[in-house]
Amino acid sequence: MRILLCGGAGYIGAHAYVVLVERGHDVVVADNFSNSSPGVLVRLQQITGHPVPFQPLDLRDREAVVGFFARQQFDAVVHFAALKAVGESCERPLDYFHNNISGTLNLLHGMQAAGVKRLVFSSSATVYGDPASVPVREDARLQVTNPYGRTKLVMEQLIGDLCESDPGFHAANLRYFNPVGAHASGLIGEDPTGIPNNLMPYICQVAVGRREHLSVFGGDWPTPDGTGVRDYIHVTDLARAHADALDFLVRERRNLTVNLGTGQGISVLQLVNAFAGAAERAIPYQIVARRAGDVAEVYADPSLANDVLGWRAELDVDAMCRDAWRWQSQNPQGYPSA
Ligand code: NAD
Ligand code: WQD
Numbered sequence: 001m002r003i004l005l006c007g008g009a010g011y012i013g014a015h016a017y018v019v020l021v022e023r024g025h026d027v028v029v030a031d032n033f034s035n036s037s038p039g040v041l042v043r044l045q046q047i048t049g050h051p052v053p054f055q056p057l058d059l060r061d062r063e064a065v066v067g068f069f070a071r072q073q074f075d076a077v078v079h080f081a082a083l084k085a086v087g088e089s090c091e092r093p094l095d096y097f098h099n100n101i102s103g104t105l106n107l108l109h110g111m112q113a114a115g116v117k118r119l120v121f122s123s124s125a126t127v128y129g130d131p132a133s134v135p136v137r138e139d140a141r142l143q144v145t146n147p148y149g150r151t152k153l154v155m156e157q158l159i160g161d162l163c164e165s166d167p168g169f170h171a172a173n174l175r176y177f178n179p180v181g182a183h184a185s186g187l188i189g190e191d192p193t194g195i196p197n198n199l200m201p202y203i204c205q206v207a208v209g210r211r212e213h214l215s216v217f218g219g220d221w222p223t224p225d226g227t228g229v230r231d232y233i234h235v236t237d238l239a240r241a242h243a244d245a246l247d248f249l250v251r252e253r254r255n256l257t258v259n260l261g262t263g264q265g266i267s268v269l270q271l272v273n274a275f276a277g278a279a280e281r282a283i284p285y286q287i288v289a290r291r292a293g294d295v296a297e298v299y300a301d302p303s304l305a306n307d308v309l310g311w312r313a314e315l316d317v318d319a320m321c322r323d324a325w326r327w328q329s330q331n332p333q334g335y336p337s338a
Contacts, residue, residue: 001246002026004074004116006059006107007081009036011190012122012179014044015239016078018188021048023243028072030057031081034099035193039335043187059103062110069110076118076246077111079104082151085197086126086293089148100151101158108162112169118249119171120242121159124152125231125261125298127175134265135301138175138257145293156257163255170255172245177231177261177300179238181320182327189327190235191334200232200320203272204328207279214283216268218290223297227268227287231261231299234315234323244309252308261300262313271317278321279329 003020007013008029014036020027029041029052041052057068059081082100083089089096111119128136129143144150159171180200182189195211196202205211219226241260248256266274276283305311315323 001075001250002073003028003246004072004077005029006057006077006079007031007122008078009033009038009040010080011036012176012235012238013078013080014040014188015183015235016080016242017044017052018047018183019236019239019243021050025243028053028055028074030055030068032056032058035083037191037335037337039337040188043335047183047185047187059106060099062106065106065110066113069114069116074114074116076120076249077107077116078120078242078246079107080122082122084148086146086148087197089151090146093147096147096151101154104155104158108158112162112166117166117169118246119159119169120245120249121155121171121173123156123173123175123257124149125175125177125259125300127153127156128298130295131298134297134299135263136259136298137301138259138304160255170249170253172249172255173257174241174245175257175259176238177233177259177298179235180232181234181236181315181323183236184323184326186323186326186330189324189331191331199268199271200324203275203283204324206283207275207281207325208328208332210332212284214272214285215288216272216285217288217294219287221290221296223267225267225269228294229265229267229297229299231264232266232271232317232320233261233313234320236323237313237315241305241309241311244311248309256308258305258308259300259302260305260311261302263300263302265297265299266317271321274317275321275325278318279325
């Protein structure tokens, strides 16, 4: 298939690019580099052995998006492009609504005008908010706790309405849990700008000496060791699910909403200890107050993905830490500027 990856220069998109090319697809990356750098394209060329077809594109520019679809033919779109920082979304909700929701509307307009009828969408476990019980199944109550989460839920709903209106349009909403790790080559990985919001990149930057210590947000959660429990999933496993979801859309011609996680809850301290083992160095940390908006425990029931996609996570937490560390230690400052 000829596939457009919107936001394909980002962390998850770049890993999906590699898997889709390995599966023989013809893949084009579109991005505005608002949270990524052109350096990733050089690395993707190193991994795949071919130049990366790239289109500069800002999804907020409807004319540009519709014009692009009018000039190019695609069999499917994978839509990663979004702003994703929860705290920032509380400070600048309108920017998040504009970028994520209006951007998605523009994309859907471009697809509809050009007759492109397959979409794989990056949704998130954030749509479950603070779940009533774990593991979380896809039919759990949906509830958002911040503007970023609201954009993900609204985008799922907009896509759902379009699917309802056009029986020929099919979408897969992939609800990622906590993606971590990096490609086994160490050439691509997570490269956050500024102070990392998420746990794994923060640990990586402590390990490489860019930050003094990790602040563990709360040691008094109702969990076995008192720290927050999440479902960390290796980005390579996650990437593979996008290829499987595209195959599903072609084969089954129906819509899908599915959790992507390992099904295993890991605490902050378990991740810190696994990382210390993988990197063979101590990760200094201090337990501090809980972070506003955090919840005790979230992990997936991933059985639907196994049933309908034949997909399951294969890489364990040690592989996640080993690969994250390989990326960070080989690229202490992230991607070099191109
Ligand atoms: P990322 O920021 O690394 O990648 C997103 C990419 O989209 C970036 O390259 C950015 O430049 C691009 N982009 C953003 N707005 C754009 C616009 N208007 N036009 C064109 N390009 C634009 O993030 P990621 O971690 O790779 O996440 C990918 C997707 O997965 C996002 O939609 C995110 O909400 C979702 N998600 C991520 C996580 C996570 O923890 N990383 C968890 C669940 C869901
Ligand atoms: C994990 C655990 C923290 C940083 C977020 C978004 C979610 C999704 C994934 C996109 C928690 C603890 C963290 C630190 C810490 N993104 N922590 N010290 O909060 O599960 O999910 O990213 O859709 O929407 O909310 O991930 O990595 O921020 O936190 O102790 O410096 O690590 O309290 O228990 P989270 P995270």
